[in-house]
Each structure stands twice: as structure tokens, then as C-alpha cells.
Amino acid sequence: MALVKKPxxxxxxxxxxEMQIRDYVMNVIKENYRKFGFTPIETPCVEHIENLCSKQGxxxxxxxxxxxxxxxxxNLANASSExxxxxxxxxxxxxxxxxxxxANNAANLPSPFxxxxxxxxxxxxxxxxxxxxxxxQCDIDILGEPTNLAEIELILATTTTLGKLGFKGFKVRINExxxxxxMAAYSGFDEAQFDLVFIILDKMDKIGIEGVSEELVANxxxxxxxxxxxxxxxxxxxxxxPVAYLADxxxxxxxxGVTESLSEIMDSVRGTVDTDFEIVFDPTLVRGxxxxxxxxxxxxxxxxxxSVAGGGRYDEMIGKFTGQKTPACGFSIGFxxxxxxxxxxxxxxxGSQKKIAYLVExxxxxxxxxxxxxxxxxxxxxxxxxxxxxxxxxxxxQKEQLEKDGYEEFKDFYKEALKY
Amino acid sequence: MALVKKPxxxxxxxxxxEMQIRDYVMNVIKENYRKFGFTPIETPCVEHIENLCSKQGxxxxxxxxxxxxxxxxxNLANASSExxxxxxxxxxxxxxxxxxxxANNAANLPSPFxxxxxxxxxxxxxxxxxxxxxxxQCDIDILGEPTNLAEIELILATTTTLGKLGFKGFKVRINExxxxxxMAAYSGFDEAQFDLVFIILDKMDKIGIEGVSEELVANxxxxxxxxxxxxxxxxxxxxxxPVAYLADxxxxxxxxGVTESLSEIMDSVRGTVDTDFEIVFDPTLVRGxxxxxxxxxxxxxxxxxxSVAGGGRYDEMIGKFTGQKTPACGFSIGFxxxxxxxxxxxxxxxGSQKKIAYLVExxxxxxxxxxxxxxxxxxxxxxxxxxxxxxxxxxxxQKEQLEKDGYEEFKDFYKEALKY
Numbered sequence: 001m002a003l004v005k006k007p008x009x010x011x012x013x014x015x016x017x018e019m020q021i022r023d024y025v026m027n028v029i030k031e032n033y034r035k036f037g038f039t040p041i042e043t044p045c046v047e048h049i050e051n052l053c054s055k056q057g058x059x060x061x062x063x064x065x066x067x068x069x070x071x072x073x074x075n076l077a078n079a080s081s082e083x084x085x086x087x088x089x090x091x092x093x094x095x096x097x098x099x100x101x102x103a104n105n106a107a108n109l110p111s112p113f114x115x116x117x118x119x120x121x122x123x124x125x126x127x128x129x130x131x132x133x134x135x136x137q138c139d140i141d142i143l144g145e146p147t148n149l150a151e152i153e154l155i156l157a158t159t160t161t162l163g164k165l166g167f168k169g170f171k172v173r174i175n176e177x178x179x180x181x182x183m184a185a186y187s188g189f190d191e192a193q194f195d196l197v198f199i200i201l202d203k204m205d206k207i208g209i210e211g212v213s214e215e216l217v218a219n220x221x222x223x224x225x226x227x228x229x230x231x232x233x234x235x236x237x238x239x240x241x242p243v244a245y246l247a248d249x250x251x252x253x254x255x256x257g258v259t260e261s262l263s264e265i266m267d268s269v270r271g272t273v274d275t276d277f278e279i280v281f282d283p284t285l286v287r288g289x290x291x292x293x294x295x296x297x298x299x300x301x302x303x304x305x306x307s308v309a310g311g312g313r314y315d316e317m318i319g320k321f322t323g324q325k326t327p328a329c330g331f332s333i334g335f336x337x338x339x340x341x342x343x344x345x346x347x348x349x350x351g352s353q354k355k356i357a358y359l360v361e362x363x364x365x366x367x368x369x370x371x372x373x374x375x376x377x378x379x380x381x382x383x384x385x386x387x388x389x390x391x392x393x394x395x396x397x398q399k400e401q402l403e404k405d406g407y408e409e410f411k412d413f414y415k416e417a418l419k420y
Numbered sequence: 421m422a423l424v425k426k427p428x429x430x431x432x433x434x435x436x437x438e439m440q441i442r443d444y445v446m447n448v449i450k451e452n453y454r455k456f457g458f459t460p461i462e463t464p465c466v467e468h469i470e471n472l473c474s475k476q477g478x479x480x481x482x483x484x485x486x487x488x489x490x491x492x493x494x495n496l497a498n499a500s501s502e503x504x505x506x507x508x509x510x511x512x513x514x515x516x517x518x519x520x521x522x523a524n525n526a527a528n529l530p531s532p533f534x535x536x537x538x539x540x541x542x543x544x545x546x547x548x549x550x551x552x553x554x555x556x557q558c559d560i561d562i563l564g565e566p567t568n569l570a571e572i573e574l575i576l577a578t579t580t581t582l583g584k585l586g587f588k589g590f591k592v593r594i595n596e597x598x599x600x601x602x603m604a605a606y607s608g609f610d611e612a613q614f615d616l617v618f619i620i621l622d623k624m625d626k627i628g629i630e631g632v633s634e635e636l637v638a639n640x641x642x643x644x645x646x647x648x649x650x651x652x653x654x655x656x657x658x659x660x661x662p663v664a665y666l667a668d669x670x671x672x673x674x675x676x677g678v679t680e681s682l683s684e685i686m687d688s689v690r691g692t693v694d695t696d697f698e699i700v701f702d703p704t705l706v707r708g709x710x711x712x713x714x715x716x717x718x719x720x721x722x723x724x725x726x727s728v729a730g731g732g733r734y735d736e737m738i739g740k741f742t743g744q745k746t747p748a749c750g751f752s753i754g755f756x757x758x759x760x761x762x763x764x765x766x767x768x769x770x771g772s773q774k775k776i777a778y779l780v781e782x783x784x785x786x787x788x789x790x791x792x793x794x795x796x797x798x799x800x801x802x803x804x805x806x807x808x809x810x811x812x813x814x815x816x817x818q819k820e821q822l823e824k825d826g827y828e829e830f831k832d833f834y835k836e837a838l839k840y
Contacts, residue, residue: 002740002741002743003468003470003471003740003741004470004741005520005523005524005741005742006524007463007464007521007524008466008467008468008508011464013461013462013463013464013521013525014462015461015525015528015529016459016460016461016529019459019460019461019462023450023460034805035800035803035804036805036806036807037775037777037808039439039825040436040439040440040443041433041436041439042433042434042439042442043427043433043434044427044428044431044432044433044554045465045510045540045554046428046485046510046554047428048423048428050423050424051424054423065487065488065490065508066487066488067485067486067487067488068486068487068488068505070485076500076501076502080496082494082496085502086488087428088428088485090465090466090487100425100427101427101433103423103425104425104426104427104433105433105435110821110825112810114807122466124490134464134465134466147782147810149808149809152789152793156793156797160797263786264786264789267787267790268786268789268793271787271793271794272790272797320422320423321422321423321424353455357457366683366684366687366688367687367691369569369572369684369688370687370691370692373572373573373691373692374691377576377692380455380580383455385454385456386455386456386457387456387457387534388457388569389569390532390565390567390569401530401531402530405459405530
């Protein structure tokens with residue numbers, strides 16, 4: 001049977017040019033996040049199937065690559081569904097494994113714990129352009145910090161890092177799951193229906209306030225609730241301070257302190273920023289993951305339609321492992337999107353190594369080859385990149401190809417030293 | 421259902437202290453290999469099940485984590501074995517995916533192509549101390565280079581890198597599959613039995629020449645062939661130049677040029693080395709993988725019983741994908757073993773960032789918090805690592821914990837600026 005040359009459906013081979021940008025972006029991210037006190041950690045790519053299918057991941061749970069049981073545990077005769085045959089799966093995000101990790105290792109970790117995790121995740125999504133089934137996520141999380149210092153540090157670290165990568169003029173949108181819920185409750189929607197309301201609200205930027213109104217009614221919500229709901233949005237648009245307006249309107253529907261904390265996050269970020277971006281309250285921001293419990297945020301770039309980073313507070317997830325509530329908040333950079341933008345922009349990685357190619361004629365005697373390699377080793381020790389290759393018959397073409405790969409200096413070595 | 425806190429069997433959560441060493445080792449490896457002109461690439465962790473089960477991987481093929489088909493393709497009713505239900509698997513090494521990658525992308529890659537691949541691989545081995553089911557490999561390969569320049573560059577790059585990591589006094593053992601075969605043929609063993617002969621020969625360092633002799637005879641090989649075989653080994657021990665001795669003895673059993681090339685590799689490495697190690701011909705070196713066709717090598721360290729790096733020439737594998745023979749040679753560093761040795765030695769990662777912790781009293785007003793964060797941002801811009809945390813009630817204990825994490829400077833910020 002002939003072997004298959006293409007990678008598996010939806011996953012990709014990464015060629016040297018893209019790899020160079022990926023390595024660069026990864027290094028900038030790591031270096032900057034470290035300055036904010038985030039500590040790199042790693043979790044296995046394979047996770048317990050029970051954890052992956054525990055309703056934490058919303059729609060992503062439908063996209064899991066499941067891993068088969070092995071040996072005697074694989075019992076085909078008695079299996080009635082795929083779940084009987086699987087004991088693991090590839091992680092669909094880094095947040096669930098991080099929560100398990102923290103639950104497992106909290107005794108050996110500082111509190112609060114600031115984690116940096118960069119790694120691949122897998123989702124068996126329908127393959128489409130620019131969307132892959134294996135992709136890298138880059139998450140920072142602060143575990144054990146109940147106050148909004150977590151949100152402030154996460155937003156500062158992420159925006160500073162994006163600034164170091166050359167991005168500017170982007171927008172941080174921020175909202176609160178508790179505000180979303182209070183607005184829906186105030187309007188008279190049934191709590192069981194909140195998620196549907198939010199799914200429709202999420203389309204605001206595409207279909208406008210009119211469209212949202214029509215769709216809510218079409219889904220059987222009362223005209224009264226719909227009008228009361230949308231009046232809040234028009235009211236905010238007209239208000240000088242939309243957060244204060246909401247606080248006033250929602251009154252007891254909202255826990256005390258929620259709007260104040262949100263304002264404090266925005267003020268602190270605005271007051272300390274050295275990157276060119278804006279942070280705005282966006283009451284239409286929803287975010288899909290069911291695990292969020294408080295603040296939620298996203299970063300939008302004009303260069304790229306959808307968001308390039310997103311996150312929020314998920315105070316309930318770690319408790320699912322430990323039985324003990326642990327505050328948690330995270331921010332994830334869409335690594336693949338950042339790389340795509342830079343590739344599209346023709347970004348050139350700043351390099352310091354000189355690239356030199358040594359062309360060695362075929363049939364060179366051992367002692368002479370030794371000399372050549374010795375010279376190469378000295379150049380390398382001096383910090384340069386030296387490629388030692390056999391000289392092709394068409395030396396001119398060979399050098400042209402090497403120039404395309406960035407080699408800027410060439411040295412020819414012939415088997416007879418005299419020709420050198 | 422309660423969620424599972426422990427990682428899946430045989431895989432591990434990596435804690436910050438180990439992670440720091442891993443990141444350091446990875447950076448040293450990348451930086452050095454780049455100087456030798458190796459280009460980083462990446463292949464998907466998931467590989468076609470047909471490729472993984474194509475008899476390239478020897479024993480490793482029994483240890484594959486298989487991935488289930490999804491959707492309609494998963495047909496439990498008609499399945500008669502696990503292979504009917506799997507369409508992918510986690511890669512068990514980086515060499516097979518590299519060969520597929522090269523077959524798929526050769527038109528867009530330089531020739532020869534010097535690849536650097538660092539990534540996780542998975543084997544469902546029986547869990548045991550220090551051995552994990554997910555582990556990192558770190559491979560360099562030269563594809564499209566038929567001459568021993570590939571071997572020389574691979575050995576120099578790997579030994580130089582180990583030297584940069586502080587290792588010295590290690591031993592490179594080198595052999596040739598064609599010499600192994602010629603010795604067996606010369607002795608009169610049947611070619612179909614060569615692999616069994618090599619498995620027994622591989623035990624020489626444990627059971628000695630007597631033991632090998634007994635085991636060969638016990639496995640039904642003739643006394644005559646066994647004696648003729650082992651006489652070669654005692655002959656080499658007594659010879660001044662074992663390679664020349666063999667060349668003379670084996671005569672036509674060996675392709676011409678094989679021993680000369682082996683000597684040239686050793687001479688070139690010895691002549692250009694700036695790291696303290698030795699390279700020796702070891703006719704008992706076998707290496708398990710069935711895909712090797714020529715030179716094979718391993719690195720041994722006194723600090724660690726078994727080998728810490730290994731590789732060789734595999735000129736046939738890429739042809740399995742393309743139908744066209746492509747010379748290939750690679751060297752793989754056992755990343756996990758290197759990390760284990762450094763951890764055991766109490767290795768301290770050289771660091772340049774100063775680690776400072778800002779302790780912020782609870783209840784600090786927004787404007788004052790802004791000032792604190794602004795100061796932190798300035799320190800970070802100056803290259804330092806700054807952690808901003810809420811001050812605990814037991815500040816002394818909090819600082820002791822932070823000291824354990826490497827924080828060397830502290831600054832307390834109180835909600836009333838006067839106290840500052």
C-alpha cells in the first residue's frame with residue numbers, strides 16, 4: 001500500500017517561511033508575558049474523555065478527536081456507542097486542562113498563580129480556508145485572584161504584547177456576564193431562555209438593532225420584553241456614561257459593585273497604557289463558552305474581521321474538579337490569526353545572524369574537508385549561521401536558490417586547495 | 421460526575437521549575453542548530469493511520485494511540501476490528517512525519533534540505549518511572565545529501581549543542597548497517613535470520629562475548645558460524661585499526677567505500693571538534709528501527725545509563741512516499757533525558773531579568789492603583805519581571821513564598837499613599 005503524502009484532513013505542514021514567523025511571535029509573547037510574572041506550564045495534549053465531555057466546552061465538545069482504548073479495555077463486542085471505546089481525547093482548548101492542572105497541583109503552586117500556556121489544540125471542525133483542525137493557542141490565566149486586579153493585569157499584558165508585535169489602533173471590547181443577565185432579567189425574559197436571547201444579541205453588529213428586534217420576536221419572545229430590552233441599548237448609546245446609565249436603570253437586578261469594578265478596569269487600563277489602543281464597554285459582547293461567570297473581553301483588529309484575542313472570568317470551573325470555588329480569569333491570544341496577519345503583511349523577522357553558505361566540491365580529500373569544516377565551526381562560534389553543502393554542477397543556480405533562502409555570503413572550496 | 425484531577429495515565433503536568441529548564445534547553449538547541457543551517461519545520465501531531473502502520477516503525481507501531489473516525493465514517497455495526505474505526509493516530513516519532521512532509525513539499529524546499537523538528541510524540545508504553553507516554557523529541561535531518569557530509573554535519577551539530585548545554589566527556593558510538601550485514605553474511609548466517617543475530621549481538625555490553633556465543637547457539641545457529649562471527653570481534657579488539665582490519669577480512673562481502681567513508685566521518689569529526697568528547701567505531705551497535713540503511717550512531721553519557729541521542733541514515737523511507745529514492749540522514753536528541761539529567765544535577769537556568777513583586781493593599785482606590793500599575797509597566801519596559809499582587813494578611817509569609825519563586829525585590833503599596 002502506497003503511503004499518503006498529504007497531511008491528514010484539516011491539518012497542515014508548516015513550511016520554513018511561516019515557521020520563522022511563528023517562532024518569532026512565540027518568543028515575543030513568552031518574553032513579554034514573563035515580564036508580567038506569568039510562569040510557563042504544560043499539560044498533556046491528551047485529556048480524560050470524561051473531562052472533555054463535561055459540558056464545560058459548549059459546542060467544542062462536539063468536535064473532539066477521540067482516542068481509542070487499548071489492549072483488553074478495547075471491547076468491540078460489548079460496545080454500543082463510540083464512548084464505550086474511547087478513554088481519551090485531544091484537548092479542544094487550554095482552559096479545561098489548566099483547571100485540571102491547578103486542581104491537581106495547587107499545593108505546589110504560588111497563590112495567586114499566573115500561568116502561561118502555549119500549545120496546540122484540536123477541533124474536528126469542517127475544514128475551510130484559514131481554519132485548521134490543529135492550531136496553537138496562547139493563554140495567560142490568573143488563578144486564585146478574586147479582585148479585578150486579575151482583569152487589569154491580563155488586559156495590560158495582552159495589549160502590551162500585541163504592541164511589541166507591532167500592532168496598534170486595536171480595540172478591546174469588554175462586558176460582564178452578570179450585566180448581560182441583569183439586562184435580560186430586567187426586560188422580563190425567562191431565565192431559561194437567556195442563552196437564546198444572547199445568541200440573537202450577538203448578531204447586533206451584523207443585523208443591527210432592528211434585526212435583533214425582529215429575530216427576538218420571531219423566536220417567540222414578547223414584544224414588550226423585546227422593546228424594554230432594546231430600549232436599554234438605545235439609552236446607552238445616548239448616555240454620556242453608558243455604564244453609569246445601566247447601573248441606574250438596572251438597580252437591584254444587578255449585584256452591587258459590578259459596574260464600579262468594570263469602570264475601574266477600564267480606567268486603570270486607560271491610565272497606564274503605553275500602547276496605542278482603546279478599551280470600550282460593549283453591552284452586545286456575549287462570547288460563546290458556557291463557563292464564563294463575570295467579566296468577558298475580546299480584542300478586535302481592523303486588519304482582521306473577527307477577534308484576535310478573547311477571555312474572561314470563569315470562577316466556577318476549578319471547583320468542578322476540587323469541590324472548592326477558586327476564582328479564575330484568563331485571556332487567550334489567537335496565535336494563528338496573529339501569524340496569518342503578519343504573513344499577509346509580508347512581515348520580515350528581524351534577524352541578527354549572518355547567513356553564509358560554504359560550497360564544497362565533490363571528491364574533496366578528508367584532510368582538506370576537515371579544514372573547511374573547522375572554518376565553518378569558527379564562524380558558527382562567532383554567532384553566524386553557516387551551511388556546508390556539496391557544490392552542484394550548476395553552481396550559479398545553486399547559489400540563486402540559496403539566496404532565496406536568505407544566504408547572503410558564499411565561499412567556494414575546491415578539492416585542490418590551489419583553486420581556493 | 422466528578423471530573424478527574426490527575427493527568428491521563430503515563431502523561432504528566434509540567435510544573436514551573438521543570439518548565440524553566442525545558443524552555444532553556446529548547447532555546448539552546450534551536451539557537452545552535454540554526455547556526456548549522458537547520459531550518460525549523462512542523463508537522464501535525466496526528467498522522468494517517470496507514471502511514472503509522474506501514475512497518476517503518478518496528479515495535480513502536482504496537483504502541484500507537486489511535487484516533488476514531490467521526491460522523492458517518494464511524495460505523496460501529498460493520499466494524500470487525502479497531503482498524504475499521506480509526507483513521508488517524510498520534511505520531512510515535514518525528515522521522516516518519518518528516519519523510520511524508522518532504523515527499524509532500526519537496527518542490528518548495530531547498531536541496532539538500534536541513535530540517536529541525538522539535539515536538540511531542542506519543543507511545544502507549546507500559547508506564548514506568550521516568551518514562552512517559554507523551555514526550556518531546558528533537559530531531560535534525562539532512563534530506564537529499566548522499567555523501568557523508570550529512571553524517572559529519574549532524575554529529576558536529578549535535579555534539580556542539582550538547583557542549584553548549586554544559587555536557588562533556590561523552591561518547592559517540594558509530595557503526596554501519598552494511599558492516600553489520602556483511603559481518604553476518606561472512607560468518608555464514610542466513611540473511612532471513614540477520615535481525616535475530618543483531619538482537620543477540622545488541623546484548624554484548626551486558627552479557628559479554630561468551631554470553632552472545634551461548635545465546636546464538638541456543639537459538640539454533642551453527643557453532644561454526646557463531647565462532648567465525650565472534651572471531652571478527654576478538655580480531656578487531658586486537659587490531660590497531662579495527663575498521664581497516666574489518667575491511668581486509670570482509671573483502672567482497674562489503675560494498676566498496678563503506679569503511680573508508682566511516683573512517684572519514686570519524687576523522688573529520690575528530691579534526692574539527694571544539695567540544696570535549698570522543699567518537700569511536702562500535703561494531704556491536706545495532707539500533708532497533710528497521711528503516712536504517714547505512715551509518716548509525718548513538719551518544720552515551722556516563723551520567724545516564726542509556727543513550728541520550730541517536731540516529732542514522734535511512735535512504736529508503738522517503739521513496740516509500742514518492743517512488744523515488746531520496747538520501748536521508750538524521751540525529752535525534754532525547755530531550756526528556758537531557759532535561760532529567762539537568763534536573764537531577766540541580767541545574768540553575770542562567771537568568772538576566774530581575775524579579776520584583778509589588779504588594780498592593782486591598783481596597784486601594786482606582787487612581788492610586790493606576791499609579792502602581794504605571795510604575796510596574798515602566799519596570800517591565802526596562803526589561804524586568806514585575807508581579808503585581810494583592811497584599812495578604814500575613815505579608816511575611818506571602819513574601820517568603822514569593823522568595824521561593826525567585827522574587828528578590830519587594831515593594832509594598834498601601835491604600836493611603838502616605839503610608840507608602
